[in-house]
Amino acid sequence: MKSIKPLGAPGLFGMVVVLFVLGLIGGLGSGFLSDVPGIGGLIGSGVVLIAVMVAVLLVTIWWWRRLDEAAREAHKWAWYWGGSAGMVIGLSAILTLTTRDVDLARFLPADVNAGDLIVGGMMSILLFQLVGYTLAWVWWWLARMRG
Numbered sequence: 001m002k003s004i005k006p007l008g009a010p011g012l013f014g015m016v017v018v019l020f021v022l023g024l025i026g027g028l029g030s031g032f033l034s035d036v037p038g039i040g041g042l043i044g045s046g047v048v049l050i051a052v053m054v055a056v057l058l059v060t061i062w063w064w065r066r067l068d069e070a071a072r073e074a075h076k077w078a079w080y081w082g083g084s085a086g087m088v089i090g091l092s093a094i095l096t097l098t099t100r101d102v103d104l105a106r107f108l109p110a111d112v113n114a115g116d117l118i119v120g121g122m123m124s125i126l127l128f129q130l131v132g133y134t135l136a137w138v139w140w141w142l143a144r145m146r147g
Contacts, residue, residue, distance in 0.1 A: 011066070018059055026052035074140045082136025083129040090128030094121050 029048035033041050064072070097104065 015059060015063055019056060022052050022055050022059070070144075074137055077140050078133045078137035082132035082134065084132070085136070086128035086130065086132025087125060089132070090125035093128075094124065 026049055029052070030045045033045040033048060035041070036044060067075070
């Protein structure tokens with residue numbers, strides 16, 4: 001197996017800059033293309049976002065290959081346990097709100113549409129997963145630091 005140089009602070013900073021630039025490209029590109037009418041704008045938005053996501057995936061593969069075994073294990077454990085717990089909490093909240101006979105419209109802006117609600121639900125579950133992941137990741141490292 002070939003040896004891969006670990007990622008140091010300069011490499012980590014560079015990776016964050018690359019991811020930030022990719023985020024800007026994706027955000028600005030899809031924002032610009034959202035004003036293009038018809039199928040061309042739809043396809044263009046999809047192509048830009050898919051290209052950016054593929055680039056992000058390639059950066060994360062590069063990063064993952066440079067992690068040591070302990071860091072990899074911490075991320076796997078945190079994503080499984082923390083991400084799963086966050087998903088359960090997020091889904092429970094969304095299901096509670098959507099299965100109850102509650103007039104949610106009074107809590108929402110007048111111009112909200114179904115797409116906004118779908119994206120809001122997806123992003124809220126992702127937020128819960130990321131919070132759960134972060135807490136589990138910190139827990140994992142603290143448990144090993146205490147001995």
